[in-house]
Amino acid sequence: MSALMSVNVGKATPSEHSDEPVTGIDKRPTEGAVLLSAPEEGSGVAGDDVCDRRHHGGPDQAVYAFAWEDLTTWSDRIERTIEPGIFGENLTTVGVDVTGAVIGEHWRVGGALLEVSTPRIPCRTFAGFLGERGWIRRFTREARPGAYLRVLEPGEVRAGDAVEIVHRPGHGVDIGTVFRALTTAPELLPKLLDVEALPDKAREKARRRLSGHVDPVSERLRDHD
Secondary structure: OOEEEEEEEEOOEEOOOOOOOEEOOOEEEOOOOEEEOOOOOOOOEOOOOOOOOOOOOOHHHOEEEEEHHHHHOOOOOOOOOOOOOOOOOOEEEEOOOOOOOEOOOEEEEOOEEEEEEEEOOOOHHHHHHHOOOOHHHHHHHHOOOOEEEEEEEOEEEOOOOEEEEEEOOOOOOEHHHHHHHHHOOHHHHHHHOOOOOOOHHHHHHHHHHHHOOOOHHHHHHHOOO
């Protein structure tokens, strides 16, 4: 069964590794129902703080999901206890192929309807929070980045709710493909251009790289998740 293992929120805490003095990346499981909504800015998850609103939150990054199965692959590699929320995700899923989720795919979760939007690109805040040397490179090489979700219909969700895929576009461009195109496999960039559900920012980035107007390595160092 595909379901939510937990719903996680984070409160602003001091940060030495972010462009902002505080960060909400340290997310912890909640008890009871949590409202998901479509924000103009900030988080779409009630009680969850988004501190760097230039790079985080908003309608295309309202909710962040990561598969428990992918989290546990890191259990022997990082010196931290693997718990839901450890990667800053709002929804820890079980039985969901998050990397294989197609851009524009719709999930019915509890009372909410969500749409798969774009992958997370790792940044210094993420690396600094985990305290892992070479983390951005290691996370990128693994290519299981989790998925940002839009909220199409607001509603409450809680641990144990089923995750039902109710719509899947036929273009076949999934989270893993977009992530690799934007990081390590530029030959995949043309696949991104006509995917309407992909955020405009990601498609414009693909166009710039295909036109040769940007160095993908230096741009990736500036990217934030």
